[in-house]
Every structure is written in structure tokens, then in C-alpha cells.
Amino acid sequence: MEKNRESLLNGQFKFKILPDGALDKTKVTCIYCKGEFNYHRSNSSLLYHLKAKHPGVLKSDSGSRQTTLEQYRTRGGVNSEQTNKRITDAITCWIATNCRPVNIVEDAGLCEVIKAATGDTTYKLPARKTIMSRVEELYDNKRTEKLEALGKVPYVSLTGDHWTSFGNDNYLGVTAHFIDNDWCLQSFALTVSKTTERHYAEACAQHFEDIAQDWGIENKVTTLGTDSARNMVAAVRQLPYEHLPCTAHAIQRSICVSLSDSGIDAVLAKCRKLVGHFKHSPSNTRELNAQQVAHHQKEEPLIQDVPTRWNSTLAMIQRVLQNREPIGATLREQHSKLSMLTDQECAKLQRLSELLEPCRYVTEILGGEHYISCSVVLPAFCHLFRVMEPSEDDPVHIVKWKKLFSEDLAKRKENSNLAWLKLATALDPRFKDLKCLPKTERGDVWNSIADLLKEKEKPKAPSPETTDVPDVPAKKAKVFLLSSSDSDADEEEETNLSLINRYRSETKLEMDACPLQWWLNRKGSYGKLALLARKYLSSPATTVPCERLFSLSGHVVQKKRASLSSANVERLVCLSSWLKVKDKGKGQVG
Numbered sequence: 124m125e126k127n128r129e130s131l132l133n134g135q136f137k138f139k140i141l142p143d144g145a146l147d148k149t150k151v152t153c154i155y156c157k158g159e160f161n162y163h164r165s166n167s168s169l170l171y172h173l174k175a176k177h178p179g180v181l182k183s184d185s186g187s188r189q190t191t192l193e194q195y196r197t198r199g200g201v202n203s204e205q206t207n208k209r210i211t212d213a214i215t216c217w218i219a220t221n222c223r224p225v226n227i228v229e230d231a232g233l234c235e236v237i238k239a240a241t242g243d244t245t246y247k248l249p250a251r252k253t254i255m256s257r258v259e260e261l262y263d264n265k266r267t268e269k270l271e272a273l274g275k276v277p278y279v280s281l282t283g284d285h286w287t288s289f290g291n292d293n294y295l296g297v298t299a300h301f302i303d304n305d306w307c308l309q310s311f312a313l314t315v316s317k318t319t320e321r322h323y324a325e326a327c328a329q330h331f332e333d334i335a336q337d338w339g340i341e342n343k344v345t346t347l348g349t350d351s352a353r354n355m356v357a358a359v360r361q362l363p364y365e366h367l368p369c370t371a372h373a374i375q376r377s378i379c380v381s382l383s384d385s386g387i388d389a390v391l392a393k394c395r396k397l398v399g400h401f402k403h404s405p406s407n408t409r410e411l412n413a414q415q416v417a418h419h420q421k422e423e424p425l426i427q428d429v430p431t432r433w434n435s436t437l438a439m440i441q442r443v444l445q446n447r448e449p450i451g452a453t454l455r456e457q458h459s460k461l462s463m464l465t466d467q468e469c470a471k472l473q474r475l476s477e478l479l480e481p482c483r484y485v486t487e488i489l490g491g492e493h494y495i496s497c498s499v500v501l502p503a504f505c506h507l508f509r510v511m512e513p514s515e516d517d518p519v520h521i522v523k524w525k526k527l528f529s530e531d532l533a534k535r536k537e538n539s540n541l542a543w544l545k546l547a548t549a550l551d552p553r554f555k556d557l558k559c560l561p562k563t564e565r566g567d568v569w570n571s572i573a574d575l576l577k578e579k580e581k582p583k584a585p586s587p588e589t590t591d592v593p594d595v596p597a598k599k600a601k602v603f604l605l606s607s608s609d610s611d612a613d614e615e616e617e618t619n620l621s622l623i624n625r626y627r628s629e630t631k632l633e634m635d636a637c638p639l640q641w642w643l644n645r646k647g648s649y650g651k652l653a654l655l656a657r658k659y660l661s662s663p664a665t666t667v668p669c670e671r672l673f674s675l676s677g678h679v680v681q682k683k684r685a686s687l688s689s690a691n692v693e694r695l696v697c698l699s700s701w702l703k704v705k706d707k708g709k710g711q712v713g
Contacts, residue, residue: 211249215257219698228254262694265701276301279340280662282348282669293318296672297334302661306643310492312700315693324357346662370500371486371665373535375433380531385524390468398425414449437479440472481510490667497662498551500544505559550656552632552641576619576651622652672696
């Protein structure tokens with residue numbers, strides 16, 4: 124600070140020092156030629172001297188001028204190239220992660236928000252073309268990372284689902300699931316591609332095959348999970364993959380079938396009519412909210428069930444029962460002709476909700492994508508069948524509902540890939556006791572695992588190009604075969620059986636523990652069996668991960684879907700899956 128008071132123009136002129144040591148602020152001296160000049164609080168004559176006598180030392184006059192108002196106002200803004208790039212990259216990631224339309228950068232409101240946040244009133248949003256090029260670059264970089272991850276693993280499971288946009292465009296979404304070399308379960312989108320053909324089985328099969336080839340995993344795919352639509356089931360039959368029907372779809376279909384045939388549908392119809400009375404009228408809703416406040420309850424809307432929306436019937440019943448008093452008071456004030464639910468009807472709904480609650484829990488558990496779910500299917504079915512066993516206290520309509528549900532779910536269970544599910548259950552250290560299966564079936568499961576281990580040890584067939592192998596004399600060959608074939612086979616079988624028996628003798632893992640962490644700690648000692656577990660445990664139990672590609676934000680998802688153009692939907696939805704910060708699945712449920 125002292126130096127600035129003694130000089131001008133960045134030290135090129137200094138004030139004259141008087142004999143007593145004080146500064147004469149009216150005289151300055153040039154440091155180059157020692158010339159003395161009068162100073163009247165203006166740098167004009169001093170700059171003229173520098174330009175005329177010392178032009179080499181004055182590179183620019185911009186630093187010597189007084190800061191303008193515009194320069195002062197924008198000082199510290201976002202005009203630097205580095206800061207602008209950082210903001211543009213942040214906007215690109217935001218658009219991709221949340222599936223926002225690219226033309227949002229043309230929104231004046233967004234520009235005002237950034238201006239307010241940065242304090243730079245001259246800031247301009249990047250052009251739409253700039254954002255789109257950044258999205259494409261980001262997509263290419265992330266896709267390369269995913270390709271590298273897929274190239275490092277031996278097995279990959281897929282889920283697939285079709286979706287129709289508000290613009291009546293058809294899309295096929297596919298997700299990949301695998302256990303990486305660190306024994307963490309990975310899950311991400313492969314594609315959300317627009318399809319123009321009719322969804323015949325042949326076309327669907329070709330799409331799945333093309334996607335697998337595009338990602339270089341055609342020889343790694345183990346299972347393909349889809350819903351139970353006939354065209355999807357027929358499509359998977361044409362592919363060399365195991366089919367895993369969506370378990371959540373099966374449970375929800377069993378619920379719908381049993382509700383329509385059990386005699387409870389009349390009570391549900393009355394419940395739906397009550398909900399519709401308030402859902403379709405804002406005035407009725409306001410009056411209901413007032414009654415909720417008067418009864419010291421939370422202001423909340425009623426829920427209308429939808430057959431295709433999982434667990435919505437349970438949500439409707441629970442919300443109506445919670446607001447029974449406010450609903451009745453509102454109807455009485457309105458002198459409505461609608462009749463309120465009787466005590467007997469409410470008791471029916473209460474008992475039904477108690478039976479639907481385990482179905483909701485199982486559906487949500489099996490729908491996870493960051494923990495092992497395939498091995499939980501059979502124990503979950505076993506739990507539901509146990510819950511649905513009739514008791515002496517059950518009324519007739521509940522007994523009928525339980526019977527219908529159990530019978531329908533049993534049929535759907537038989538149509539699932541039981542062989543794969545049994546092996547996955549056995550290879551999960553939490554369920555390896557196989558108590559979810561009849562005792563007569565447990566031995567067959569372990570025999571199947573032993574056969575799979577034996578297949579892994581079979582030597583590959585020699586290449587037809589190998590022609591330089593010397594012939595073995597017949598006599599020597601005969602002696603070799605007689606002395607080694609049986610003993611080697613017996614030894615191999617004993618090794619596989621001992622491996623399986625050692626695994627079965629291990630202490631069963633706790634339900635809240637991580638099966639993948641268990642296998643990671645023992646992969647060296649179990650070798651082939653650990654590799655088999657890596658294959659069977661990676662398959663998801665449902666197609667929920669695939670359906671989440673289009674469900675980014677609950678009830679507002681449809682608005683976002685409508686904003687996505689068909690040209691950008693694949694990049695944006697895939698990037699949304701790839702960029703979201705997710706905890707690595709360690710295998711535990713819940």
C-alpha cells in the first residue's frame with residue numbers, strides 16, 4: 124500500500140521527495156529519464172510522455188485507465204472462459220441427469236437465475252446447439268466407460284420393456300446387470316431406442332439380438348427379463364438366453380384376478396365411487412380438507428386405484444380407512460346421496476389390506492436393482508403362500524380370496540424359470556438350506572450344481588486346424604485309457620462334491636448380511652462355485668429397473684416424457700441412468 128501512495132502508473136512515475144522526507148504531491152519524476160513533471164491529479168500528460176519518449180515500456184494503456192462502470196459491475200462475473208465452461212458443463216449434466224428438454228437453455232427464467240446466482244447481469248446461456256454437442260460428447264465418453272465395464276465381466280443379465288410416448292412413438296428400453304470383479308452389483312441402461320415395426324415376436328427378438336451385438340455381449344448374456352406379454356415370451360424363445368418373467372407382474376396379476384372373482388369387488392366398487400366423488404371435484408376436495416383439519420388429521424388427497432399401477436388398490440383402501448371420519452362428515456354436510464361405508468364393509472377392507480400388505484412388501488423388495496433379488500423369489504413365494512393359508516377366524520370371502528390368489532400365483536410360479544431360480548437360491552448363502560423348497564427337490568438342486576461344475580471342467584474341442592499332433596500308438600492309448608479314465612472321473616466328481624459339501628456346511632448367512640461380500644471373502648477358496656454364483660445371482664427378479672428408465676420423478680414423469688424428442692431420448696435417458704449418483708449394491712435386501 125505504501126508503494127502505491129509513492130508512485131503512479133504502476134510505479135513508472137514517483138512523487139518528488141522533499142528534504143524533510145515528505146512527498147510533494149504536485150511533482151513527479153519519470154523512472155526512465157529522470158524527467159520532472161507537474162502533476163495535477165491527471166495521468167494524461169504522463170501517458171503522453173511515456174508514449175512519446177518510452178514507447179517500448181507501455182504495452183497497453185488499458186491498465187492505466189480508470190475502471191469503467193461496466194467493468195466494475197461485471198468484475199468477478201462469469202465472463203472468463205474457464206468459468207463459462209464450468210457452468211455449461213453443469214447445465215449439460217443437469218439436462219442429462221434429469222432428462223430435461225434441450226431447449227430449456229432458451230428459457231429466459233433460467234438465465235435470470237444464473238445471473239442472480241453469479242451476480243453477472245451480462246451472462247448469456249449457451250446455445251441449444253452447444254448443449255446438444257456437449258450431450259453427445261458426454262454420451263460417447265460415458266458409453267465408452269460402460270463398454271469397458273462390460274468387457275471385464277463374464278456374465279451379463281438383461282431386462283427389456285416397451286413404452287409408448289405421448290407422441291405415440293414406440294421405444295424399447297434395455298438394462299444390463301452384472302457382478303463386477305469387486306463383487307458389486309452393477310445396473311445401468313443400455314439403450315432406449317425408437318422402434319417403428321409392429322411388436323411381433325420376430326421383430327422383438329431381432330431388437331434384443333442387435334442390442335447385444337452392439338454392446339459386444341452377445342456371448343455373455345445369461346438371462347433376459349421381460350413381462351409376460353405373449354410377444355415377449357415368444358421373442359425370448361427365439362434367442363439363446365434364459366427367460367426370467369417379471370415376478371412383480373405375476374404377483375400383481377394374481378391380485379387383480381383374485382379381487383375380481385372373490386366377491387370383494389362390490390365393496391371395492393363402493394370405495395372407488397367415494398374416492399371419485401372427491402377426486403373429480405375441487406370443491407369437494409376443499410371441503411374434505413377442512414374436515415381433515417377439524418378432525419386433527421393431515422390434509423391429504425384420496426387415492427384412486429388403477430389396475431396397471433402396482434399396489435394402488437392397497438393405497439386406496441388405506442387412505443379411505445384413515446379418513447373415514449372426515450369423509451363421513453363431509454358427505455353429511457353436503458347431504459350427499461352417496462352412502463358411506465358400513466362398519467362391516469370397513470372391516471372387510473381392513474382385513475383385505477392386511478393381506479395385500481405382504482404383497483406390497485414382496486413387490487418392493489423384488490423390484491430393487493442394487494442388491495441381489497433373483498435368489499429371493501422362491502423364499503418370497505413361500506412367504507406369500509404361508510400368509511394366504513386359511514385360518515379358522517377367516518370369513519368366507521377372505522377364504523375365497525386367499526384360495527384364488529394362491530391358486531393363480533402357483534400357476535404363474537410354475538410358468539416362471541424355476542430351474543434358474545432354484546440354483547440362484549442355493550447359491551445365496553442366506554437361503555442355501557433351501558427350506559423354501561420341498562425336501563424331495565433339494566437334492567436335485569445340488570446335483571444340478573454338481574453337473575454345472577463338471578461342465579466347466581470339460582476340455583474344449585480341439586481346433587480342426589490342428590494337424591501337427593503326433594499319432595499315439597493304439598496299444599499305448601489303450602493302456603492310458605484303462606489306467607486313467609475312471610480314476611480321473613471319480614477324483615473330479617469327489618472334488619466337486621467336496622466343494623459343494625463344504626459350502627453347504629458353512630454357517631447360514633444372516634438375512635440382513637451381504638451375500639456378495641460373503642462370496643468376495645471366499646472367492647479364492649471356492650473358485651468354480653464362486654464363478655457360478657456370480658452368474659446366477661446377477662439376474663434381477665423383475666423388469667422394474669427397465670421401467671424406471673421412464674419414471675424419473677414420480678407423478679411428473681409424464682410431463683418430462685412429453686418434453687423428450689425422439690432424436691434425443693436415447694442419449695438423455697441413458698445418461699440419466701449413467702450419471703445419477705447411486706450407492707453400489709452390496710447384495711443385502713432392504
